[in-house]
Amino acid sequence: MFDFVTALSYVDQLATGAVTTFTLSLAAIVVGCPLGFALYSAKRSGGLLARFAATYISFFRGTPLLVQLLILFYVPPALGLPVSSLVAAFLGLTLNTAAFQAEIYRAGYQSLPKGQAEAASALGLSRWQIHRLVLLPQVLRLTLPALTNEAVDILKNSALVSVIAVTDLLRVGQQVTAVTYRPLEVYIAVAALYLILTSLIGLAGRFAESRFKMQDAHR
Amino acid sequence: MSFDLALLSTFAPRLLTGLGWTASITLVSVIAGAFWGLALALARRQWRGLDLAVAIYVAIFRGTPLLIQLFLLYYGGPSLGLTLDSTTTGLVGLTLYGGAYFSEIFRAGFTAVPAGQEEAARSLGLGRWLTFRLIQLPQLLAAVIPPITNQSIILLKESAVLSVITVPELTFETTRMVTETFSVLEPYLAIALLYWAAATVVSHAGRHAEAALTRHMSPPASGLISHDTPEAISNPAANKDEPHVRSRAEHHTCS
Amino acid sequence: MFKSLLFSRLCLIFVTGAALAASSAPPARADLLDDIKKNGKITIATEARFPPFEFVENGKIVGYGRDMLDLIMARMPGVKVEQLDLPWQGILPGLAAKKFDFVVTSVGITKERADKYALTLPIADGTVGLLKRKSDTAIAKPEDIAGKVVGTQAGSSHLKTLQDYDAKLKRETGKGVGQIKEYIDFNEAFADLGAGRIQAVAHSISNLGPLIKQRGDTFAVVEPPFGPRNYFSWAGRKEPDSATLVQFFNEGIAELNRSGKMKELQQKWFGFAMDVPADKVPDPVM
Known part of the structure; x- marks a missing residue:
């Protein structure tokens, strides 16, 4: 009844799709990081900029990524902006994760005791030094588990980019079922590949956490 | 491409019907998913043997896209003798998926109540049930309501994926509108607005529930009751020396 | 506060929409x-x-x-x-x-x-015809899909053909297609036909011929095609x-x-x- 041999004979194609999925998600997570910090800073700054940041974050967290991707793909040409599928997909995932990362960083900074900054300031450190030497390392360490989860979510959510003509892992799976008529076997293979990718991210996150802990122990 | 409001008013009834489906599906799957998640979390606590099994379940359902899970359930299920209609598949799929996240929320929530409290209550002569009902449950609820709200918003948004298995929810209706009108701008902006509004409603409902549940608790217990106050972050679920920052699933407000 | 929030969002969306509409004059492109x-x-x-x-x-x-x-x-x-x-x-x-x-x-x-x-x-x-499960003896001619669940692709001309046929059946016999299910693509409709959730798929005979060559053990074409040429x-x-x-x-x-x-x-x-x-x-x- 099961015919995994058929599905496995397409493993090259599936692997190519997996590479697209992984690269795209990784790029979005990495670029989304400074954007998230910028959004968090903007939201703290007060005034018009803060209102913009708050609305931005609310919009990107309150609407489905699918809809965000569709808007980014179809609307720019109406404004005379040529945006390719891959660019629209990258933009969509990046703008989306930036909103989520901004909230993660906010939570991270809020969890630091106020006294630390005050103490550092009393020791004569400049604002930038306080941030770089005292706060940032702690925030990165505190937010690491949340960031790992966010990376996993982005990788999973990237399965939606096929609707805007990016041939990612899911789309390859669909293309293969169109030829083999074997949805069950092919989708099990696709699910397994997603699971491998998300597990890799989870492992990387845990590895980074343990490195942080070792640094702490050495101090 | 130009913006055509008349188009929206023509399709408004269908979009609103779709929104009704989306709302009902979200509501049912949140309730069912929360119970399923609670059951998983309890099973994990009661029987050590189940711990690994539940952990694997959670890893699989959180580690693969919902879309693939639905495809497998809907198109793969029949070859295993499981033929559910599309709406049932959608509800079961969202429940199983959400349950994995909810179980983690409850697992963290259980650790929110220090064991010493139970011992103290028992030594004061309270029975097991009363201890749970009066001491543990209120604190557990206070701890889990914010992440449950966040997860509900995520399920609301993820329910858009049900459109691929022909469930006539909001995204499905919008896709039909796009293919019938050949326009993209109006339908997609309208649907973004509708989801955004729905997410805002869920977010506010969550806050109301939270306020109602924690009214009697003073001072705010360990700072986990509010999303926006600066103390809101420390998560008692984590180790005491290891403050923990909520992730997408655990921390999601929509203000 | 809730209402005002919603209202400001509404404004935002429509202002964005209007801005898009205003700026969507066709770009000066000769050819x-x-x-x-x-x-x-x-x-x-x-x-x-x-x-x-x-x-x-x-x-x-x-x-x-x-x-x-x-x-x-x-x-x-x-x-x-x-x-x-x-x-x-x-x-x-x-x-x-x-x-x-x-x-x-x-x-x-x-x-x-x-x-x-x-x-x-x-x-x-x-031209659009019908695909059914080979084992299904209840459908021998197109009219037999009255009361049955038929699938096709969302937004396709096949869907339009099927809807027209449904209207014709209702007009002539008083009983139309039971339900029309719309799929993102045809492969999902085939999978659902195989699974038994639907009884037929409306698809063009050009596609169905080659499909039968591959899956003749499972599916069969209902003759003649029900749609107009x-x-x-x-x-x-x-x-x-x-x-x-x-x-x-x-x-x-x-x-x-x-x-x-x-x-x-x-x-x-x-x-x-x-x-x-x-x-x-x-x-x-x-």
């Missing part, structure tokens, strides 16, 4: 074909899950449509083809939104489409700047048709040749 030649690239949209017209093999889009495209593009040397694969539902709206230059995927001719898009000369027969075209935009590009494809299709190359490709991909008008785009039959 799309000239631009394509100048840039050395044409962007084409395809739903590559529609065998044997267009599907993916070894990571490449292949099929009847792709072969025709290659032969026609040989007349425009130096231009690279960028062929995007996306769900059918995004293809015609995306063409209108200028996401692609041209659509090379099987577009059934309908009145709405002919009004809105520049459809090319037909490339193949697109119809054709598949490719599509461009109606705006004047697209006229020369559509003309270019029309000339290419006509040439392939007259030279007999089209029939040759039909033999290769479908296993039979079709009668396809070479001189003009047929009037829409629905």
Whole structure:
């Protein structure tokens, strides 16, 4: 009844799709990081900029990524902006994760005791030094588990980019079922590949956490 | 491409019907998913043997896209003798998926109540049930309501994926509108607005529930009751020396 | 506060919409074909899950449509083809939104489409028939789908054909199709037919023939086709700047048709040749 041999004979194609999925998600997570910090800073700054940041974050967290991707793909040409599928997909995932990362960083900074900054300031450190030497390392360490989860979510959510003509892992799976008529076997293979990718991210996150802990122990 | 409001008013009834489906599906799957998640979390606590099994379940359902899970359930299920209609598949799929996240929320929530409290209550002569009902449950609820709200918003948004298995929810209706009108701008902006509004409603409902549940608790217990106050972050679920920052699933407000 | 929040969002959306509408005047573009030649690239949209017209093999889009495209593009040397694969539902709206230059995927001719898009000369027969499970003896002729659940693709000409047929059945016998289920693509409808959730799939007989060759053990075609004789075209935009590009494809299709190359490709991909008008785009039959 099961015919995994058929599905496995397409493993090259599936692997190519997996590479697209992984690269795209990784790029979005990495670029989304400074954007998230910028959004968090903007939201703290007060005034018009803060209102913009708050609305931005609310919009990107309150609407489905699918809809965000569709808007980014179809609307720019109406404004005379040529945006390719891959660019629209990258933009969509990046703008989306930036909103989520901004909230993660906010939570991270809020969890630091106020006294630390005050103490550092009393020791004569400049604002930038306080941030770089005292706060940032702690925030990165505190937010690491949340960031790992966010990376996993982005990788999973990237399965939606096929609707805007990016041939990612899911789309390859669909293309293969169109030829083999074997949805069950092919989708099990696709699910397994997603699971491998998300597990890799989870492992990387845990590895980074343990490195942080070792640094702490050495101090 | 130009913006055509008349188009929206023509399709408004269908979009609103779709929104009704989306709302009902979200509501049912949140309730069912929360119970399923609670059951998983309890099973994990009661029987050590189940711990690994539940952990694997959670890893699989959180580690693969919902879309693939639905495809497998809907198109793969029949070859295993499981033929559910599309709406049932959608509800079961969202429940199983959400349950994995909810179980983690409850697992963290259980650790929110220090064991010493139970011992103290028992030594004061309270029975097991009363201890749970009066001491543990209120604190557990206070701890889990914010992440449950966040997860509900995520399920609301993820329910858009049900459109691929022909469930006539909001995204499905919008896709039909796009293919019938050949326009993209109006339908997609309208649907973004509708989801955004729905997410805002869920977010506010969550806050109301939270306020109602924690009214009697003073001072705010360990700072986990509010999303926006600066103390809101420390998560008692984590180790005491290891403050923990909520992730997408655990921390999601929509203000 | 809640209401005011919602209201401000509403304003935001509509202001954005209005701004988009205001700025969406067609860009000053003289001629799309000239631009394509100048840039050395044409962007084409395809739903590559529609065998044997267009599907993916070894990571490449292949099929009847792709072969025709290659032969026609040989007349425009130096231009690279960028062929995007996306769900059918995004293809015609995306063409209108200028996401692609041209659509090379099987577009059934309908009145709405002919009004809105520049459809090319037909490339193949697109008459719609029914697919059923081989073991299902309850459906012997098209009328037997009364009261049954029938699936087809969302937003397709097949859907329109099925809806028209449903209306006709209701008119003539008082009993129409039980329910019409709309799928993102046909492969999902086939899977659901196999699973038994639906009793038939409305699809063009050109696709069904090759499908039966592969899956004749499971599925069978219900004779005769229930839809009116119809054709598949490719599509461009109606705006004047697209006229020369559509003309270019029309000339290419006509040439392939007259030279007999089209029939040759039909033999290769479908296993039979079709009668396809070479001189003009047929009037829409629905």
